[in-house]
Amino acid sequence: MNVFHFVQAFFSDGAHWHGYDGIPRRMVEHLQYSAAALGVAAAIALPIGLVTGHTGRGGNALAFVATAARALPSFGLLVLMFVLMGLSILPVMIPLVVLAVPPILVTTYEAVRNVDASPVDAARGMGMHPAKILFQVELPVALPLILSGLRSAAIQIVSTATIAAYVSLGGLGRYIVDGLYQRDYEKVVGGAALVAALALLVLGLFWAVGRAVVSPGVRRR
């Protein structure tokens, strides 16, 4: 038996496609956790990254926070939060957000800070307001890098959201956790394959978003 047999067996079993523990439902749950975590992380990290990058100040403090956040183990954090807060979505969200904030924050800061100084100088010289400079001059040029930060955060979230299953919540992690418990390796491998597929989907999504929102003048194509 190799991995492909497990995968094939998992997906050809009609029972996996319906109902409470069906693939569509687990997929939707997983995407919901992921999207919520990414949304919250972006809401925290993007404004801070944009403003610090624009002013060029606070870079050191930012790097320190990011490193510290990266050092926190997601699973440990989950257990701790679960113990503190009991069963709810919050103990899952917190580790995912903590996981996603550093890459978004650091790349956004770096992206804005490294925007070529001369267009910014020119914009200032022509009497553009600082907020307009940030959003109309710096952001469009920094966008590819910012998107790459969001993308790596999203992929990390998608793969880590499996931990929700440890605290009796849903998502694709269910298959992995339950499969391990039941020694149903078909299920484990099937769940893992679904997570991987979802990560690829996220990659594709970000590629499409990049095509749509990044100016051809910045993409140079």
Next chain:
Amino acid sequence: MTPTHPATRTNPPRQDRGVFGALIVIEDVSKRYPDGTVAVDRLSLEVPDRSITVLVGPSGCGKTTTLRMINRMIEPSSGRILLDGADIQQQPVNALRRSMGYVIQNAGLFQHRTVIDNIATVPRLLGWHRQRARARAAELMERVGLDASMAKRYPYQLSGGQQQRVGVARALAADPPVLLMDEPFSAVDPVVRRGLQEELLRIQEELGKAILFVTHDIDEAIRLGDQVAVLRTGGRLAQFAPPDELLSSPADPFVADFLGADRGIRGLSFFTSAGLNLDPAPVVAVDATAKQMAKRVTPDVPYVLVTDVDGKPLGWAEPARWAEGGKTLTPYGQTFEFGRDSLRVALDCAVLSPTGWAVGVDRTGSVVGVASQESVATAIRAAHAERAVRARDAAAPGTGARGTGAPGTGARGTGARGAGPAGAARRGGAGGEAGGAPGSAAGAGAEAAQ
């Protein structure tokens, strides 16, 4: 075809000072940075309307600092700056900046915007509708010599020179009375730079802005400036004068040194060749008989210049050999356009000529006459003497010499090659001047063709 001369045409002479009021007045301005560096030290300058004022000096002498104090990108430590009589400190900073075009070294274009949208930036900031702003931008593309097909390109699809043109167009888009330019052409190669400089002179000819132009290149300063401010390290003004005055009488050894070794020669680009005594005698048409040709030979000119029947030069010939049938011609080398090119060009032609005689042509390329190195030297001495007289008159009050079109210095704009209608009209004027100049040999070509 007349080979065009690679050396300078008559420099566009300065605007006569005092005709237009000072638009920007820098009064006793100093800038000391927080770390104690004194970048500008009690500088006073006036930038008149409708003229180009150049700030030049060695690296770190405070040129950029001075420029950026005018649009308040940097605030002075002391002193004040007036725009049209009003202290800029009292004006809302963004409104002030929108009234001044700003051009920087690498153009600073917005990578994510097309050429047309880059140029439309300030009109959009001023609240114009997109369509109107784009129409205006298209107008400016034409003005700075950019093909309309470039409108939808992004900056990365342009050459450095084209990017710089976009930068200039963007600065001009809202028709500001003032243009601040910080080494705008220093990142492009010399040939492109030359083109941009001529384009700027042509645009200035049409628009008549108050331009403050920063460069570290003294040649650029002399070519563009109606007046040139030389700064020395430490941000102090060393000299403020029109370029010909700078070249002829530098205030001190620092300025002289900064101007370089051949400033005497370079100063000749401010004298028109109209004062030159062209000799039509040694010019003959190619169908002349040996007898006619022999008549043209004088003891001091063993050569004659042979032209075609239209008066276009063909080459130098030795009449004795020509008569014997050895019809070989020595290349005539470069020619200068009489009345339009400067004495510097005429001198260069004489120096490069195989016979030592420079060939003067009219606007159509027909030979007007020839000038020896000695006669160029005579014209140079006469021009210097005339300038000395003018300087004395200008120093003496009430003579009214100041502000009148100074004869002897070429008419303004004659240097702009490929100029627009305004320039062409003035060139016509210069041509008329040449025709009326004493000793000019208009019709020499016809005579030679007899």
